[in-house]
Amino acid sequence: MTILLEAQNLCRQFGPNIAVQNIDLSVKRGEILGFLGPNGAGKSTTMKMLSGNLAPDRGEIRIDGYDLLSQPKKAKAQLGYLPENPPLYRELTVSEYLKHCGRLNQLRGKALTSAVDTVIERCGLGEVKRRLIGQLSKGFQQRTGIAQAIVHNPAVVILDEPTSGLDPLQIRQIRELIREIANEHSVILSTHILPEVEMLCDRVQIINKGQVVFADSLAALHQQRYNSSLKITLANPPQVTELNSLPNISAVEIISPQQFRIVYQPEQDPTENLLAVAVAKQWALNELVREQDSLEDIFMHLIKDDASIAEVKN
Amino acid sequence: MWCVARLEISRLFLSPFAWAILALVQFLLAYLFLSHIEYFAQIQGQISAIPGAPGVTEMVIAPLLNNAALVLLLIAPFITMRAFADEHRNHSLPLLISAPLSATQIVLGKYIGYLVFFLLQLTLIVLMPLSLMAGSAIDFYQLGASMFGLILLVASFVAAGVFLSSLTTQPVIAAVMTFCLLFLLWVIDFAASSNLSGQINWLGWLSLLGHFQPMLEGQINSVDLSFFALFCFVFLLMTMRRLDAVRLSR
Missing domain, CATH: 3.40.50.300 (P-loop containing nucleotide triphosphate hydrolases)
Incomplete structure (x- = not known):
């Protein structure tokens, strides 16, 4: 062209x-x-x-x-x-x-x-x-x-x-x-x-x-996504450590006592496993939302990167 | 170039401002014209016996056109103030800059646009002396020379006005600056004439009035022509430079 x-x-x-x-x-x-x-x-x-x-x-x-x-x-x-x-x-x-x-x-x-x-x-x-x-x-x-x-x-x-x-x-x-x-x-x-x-x-x-x-x-x-995450709501939540110990999960963030954000590497999707475990242990899963880095996040990331580099230089 | 001129003229005549100025200037000069005629009618009887006495051209037309020059000096700044100051303030200059036009074409286009307006005004003004033909013979050569002088004078006013308008974003400041400059150049030979005679009178040479007066009396000197040509050329050149400088601004 x-x-x-x-x-x-x-x-x-x-x-x-x-x-x-x-x-x-x-x-x-x-x-x-x-x-x-x-x-x-x-x-x-x-x-x-x-x-x-x-x-x-x-x-x-x-x-x-x-x-x-x-x-x-x-x-x-x-x-x-x-x-x-x-x-x-x-x-x-x-x-x-x-x-x-x-x-x-x-x-x-x-x-x-x-x-x-x-x-x-x-x-x-x-x-x-x-x-x-x-x-x-x-x-x-x-x-x-x-x-x-x-x-x-x-x-x-x-x-x-x-x-x-x-x-x-x-x-x-x-x-x-x-x-x-x-x-x-x-x-x-x-x-x-x-x-x-x-x-x-x-x-x-x-x-x-x-x-x-x-x-x-x-x-x-x-x-250019840096990581992916799931937002889950459990009516009957377990200990955070228990969530953390599941395979393929890199971090768990507590949003409220019943809401958690589960962060994972894009190539290792833990959703299926998580669902099975939630059913087996009766955590009463109410909501599961796949969160993607929006363009906004990528944008902020790119700009922040640049700013931090500039700071290091100074 | 012509399309810029056309745009400028249509914008000028779409505002009531241009029409009001045309009408008011005409009204003012008509009043002066009538008073000159009346004066001439009063003394006509007394001076008719003197051989070689001044005729209607010297007694009515010359003073009228002299007044016209002064009135145009007063109003020219208010017409030309919009040339670039308005564009800067409206942020509309990019329209001309991004069009396939050179700075020369933009400046000359605007200049021609304003010149057309003033030529129209001068056409209206010249109708008054021509109306004297109904009752008397007039000296066409002197009238022609005076009108030619008036055109050159107005061309200089516009050139200076367009340049000063390109210096600022406030049309009113442009108008005041133009007025001050033109007025200074008008009266500068008052100071010059008080100098001792025999010195080179360079202040007097700068005077617009000094170069216009001989033409009013019917003399066209190449010195005056080159003065007006140089005056317009210098100011238009500076405007073009100024337009380029906007692009290069720091």
């Missing part, structure tokens, strides 16, 4: 603060790359560099084969960008605004009209196309921002926190829209919301303090 956007060794400093250090990034055709990190990790800085709004100190960025620094016009023609704050003009109506955006991206005449009509339909802006942007709800403004990014049919679309500040229904609609966009464009999506990545992205790149701490497919991220 062709690589549409490629960045190598991006570095950026703001005064003495290193915002981004040695970030490599690539997106293939038709792929959604999730760019994940806590607030202040350097996500927006990276997005700004990829979209040409900020010059990197070092490193190179190629969009559809064109170098963003030496051939900016050709590269930017293949790029759609929605910044954190959508760049809207409140005094224009939606269709006027999108027409101007198309013109800025070198669409003319019939191509312009049809591009604007298509994008209004795709983003579900039909009912508000004659209204002033300043009077629209945040959700519609965000959609207008997304429409602006895809009106000229770019190869790569960069969306910086597209769902921040929206209500749950709007978030769901925007996510559907993003998934639809990914059918035709490559998307880089920056966010700090983990379920969003789980739902939308093919590949994840996690950064923390300006450095990449993880970059692989979503499946690989799920495999």
Whole structure:
């Protein structure tokens, strides 16, 4: 598959603060790359560099084969960008605004009209196309921002926190829209919301303090489980030591007098054995829930790892 | 470049601000125009006997366009203040930066947009002197030179205004800075003219008024033309540099 956007060794400093250090990034055709990190990790800085709004100190960025620094016009023609704050003009109506955006991206005449009509339909802006942007709800403004990014049919679309500040229904609609966009464009999506990545992205790149701490497919991220556990509720519980002595159990944690968390290695599943023993000894098993490390835990783990390494260095 | 200009013009005319300014300036100048005519009508009888006496062009049109220059100096900062300060404040500059446009195209586009607005204003203004044709002969060469001077003057106002607007995120600060700069350059030759004669009068050379006055009298000097051209060029170049500097900011 062709690589549409490629960045190598991006570095950026703001005064003495290193915002981004040695970030490599690539997106293939038709792929959604999730760019994940806590607030202040350097996500927006990276997005700004990829979209040409900020010059990197070092490193190179190629969009559809064109170098963003030496051939900016050709590269930017293949790029759609929605910044954190959508760049809207409140005094224009939606269709006027999108027409101007198309013109800025070198669409003319019939191509312009049809591009604007298509994008209004795709983003579900039909009912508000004659209204002033300043009077629209945040959700519609965000959609207008997304429409602006895809009106000229770019190869790569960069969306910086597209769902921040929206209500749950709007978030769901925007996510559907993003998934639809990914059918035709490559998307880089920056966010700090983990379920969003789980739902939308093919590949994840996690950064923390300006450095990449993880970059692989979503499946690989799920495999990064450190351990698995079962939560059980017993009406007639035995001593903890008795639970501990069962095979394949690495630890038992007491949640309440009747609830226990049983931790085990992923490859040694003790469930079957545990059930048999519970029945035989009449522990009266009420509940057994398989707990998996959520993406959240993995994320926290990756970020914590990094922080502890930094502490050791200091 | 033209699409940036077009965007700027449509945004300008969608706000009531531009229309209000067009109307109010026209009203103000119409009042001054009428008072100049009245004065001319009063003294016409007395000066008609003198050979080579000033005609209607010198007595009405020249003072009117001189007033127009001053009024435009007052309002230009309020029009140009939005150029980049507003974009910075709205966070809408990335729209232009991520589009396949160079800094030169963005700056020139905005500049042309504002220039079109002022050309419209000047068209409205020139209608007043032209209406005198109904009752009198006017000196078209002097009127032409004056209008040309006024266009160059306004082009300089806009260039300075666009540059100062790119320095700040507060449109009002941009307006005040532009006004101060233009006013300083307007009155700077008051200080210069009090200097002893014979010295090289470089302060006077900087004066916008000093370069506009000869054109108002019908003289087009290459020195004045190059002054205005240089003035616009320098400020537009600085704006482009400034736009690039945003990308490189620390």
